[in-house]
Amino acid sequence: SQTIHQWPATLVQPVGSPLSLECTVEGTSNPNLYWYRQAAGRGLQLLFYSVGIGQISSEVPQNLSASRPQDRQFILSSKKLLLSDSGFYLCAWSVQFDTQYFGPGTRLTVL
Amino acid sequence: AQKVTQAQTEISVVEKEDVTLDCVYETRDTTYYLFWYKQPPSGELVFLIRRNSFDEQNEISGRYSWNFQKSTSSFNFTITASQVVDSAVYFCALAGANSKLTFGKGITLSVRP
Numbered sequence: 001s002q003t004i005h006q007w008p009a010t011l012v013q014p015v016g017s018p019l020s021l022e023c024t025v026e027g028t029s030n031p032n033l034y035w036y037r038q039a040a041g042r043g044l045q046l047l048f049y050s051v052g053i054g055q056i057s058s059e060v061p062q063n064l065s066a067s068r069p070q071d072r073q074f075i076l077s078s079k080k081l082l083l084s085d086s087g088f089y090l091c092a093w094s095v096q097f098d099t100q101y102f103g104p105g106t107r108l109t110v111l
Numbered sequence: 112a113q114k115v116t117q118a119q120t121e122i123s124v125v126e127k128e129d130v131t132l133d134c135v136y137e138t139r140d141t142t143y144y145l146f147w148y149k150q151p152p153s154g155e156l157v158f159l160i161r162r163n164s165f166d167e168q169n170e171i172s173g174r175y176s177w178n179f180q181k182s183t184s185s186f187n188f189t190i191t192a193s194q195v196v197d198s199a200v201y202f203c204a205l206a207g208a209n210s211k212l213t214f215g216k217g218i219t220l221s222v223r224p
Contacts, residue, residue, distance in 0.1 A: 041216075043217075099146070104155045
């Protein structure tokens with residue numbers, strides 16, 4: 001069966017520091033991968049998605065970037081965090097553009 | 112443009128009551144998919160159901176049932192005999208021709224013992 005992992009689970013970072021969040025999927029090949037952010041007040045915003053290694057589509061221009069160095073690995077990064085980057089970050093996978101399955105999330109607090 | 116509206120923001124019921132969560136959507140696509148996800152306090156989004164636009168049959172899974180009506184662009188979710196473990200935020204979502212998910216703002220359901 002497929003499983004999706006995210007780490008770290010929680011993170012507290014100062015403004016201006018770098019960020020790296022990791023997502024890995026097991027049990028499937030060539031999945032579509034997604035990064036979402038859920039700010040306080042719960043709306044889910046699609047940040048990036050990837051249909052293959054090195055292929056990244058950005059949905060919202062912002063302070064973040066994404067990379068997919070391996071088939072089942074998706075990384076969300078920032079060179080300098082802003083206060084507004086605080087939130088709950090969710091990674092998801094799907095077979096092509098079928099149902100998306102979500103990971104446990106990373107709660108990021110920028111102080 | 113696609114839009115999902117969950118007009119109810121918070122619902123509180125007593126255990127064993129039935130509760131219906133409303134979802135209204137907008138899309139110009141003729142083929143689309145509708146979803147419900149559950150987000151318990153732990154935060155992970157749990158997939159509950161997917162429905163395609165050509166299948167208007169209602170679905171029942173245990174205490175959960177879904178009513179899809181294209182005529183009113185609604186995809187409502189009913190929990191029968193609610194339990195405390197049903198307490199969570201519930202999201203309705205839509206995927207159209209571009210396959211990207213558009214989420215509603217979610218409904219916080221509290222089930223009191």
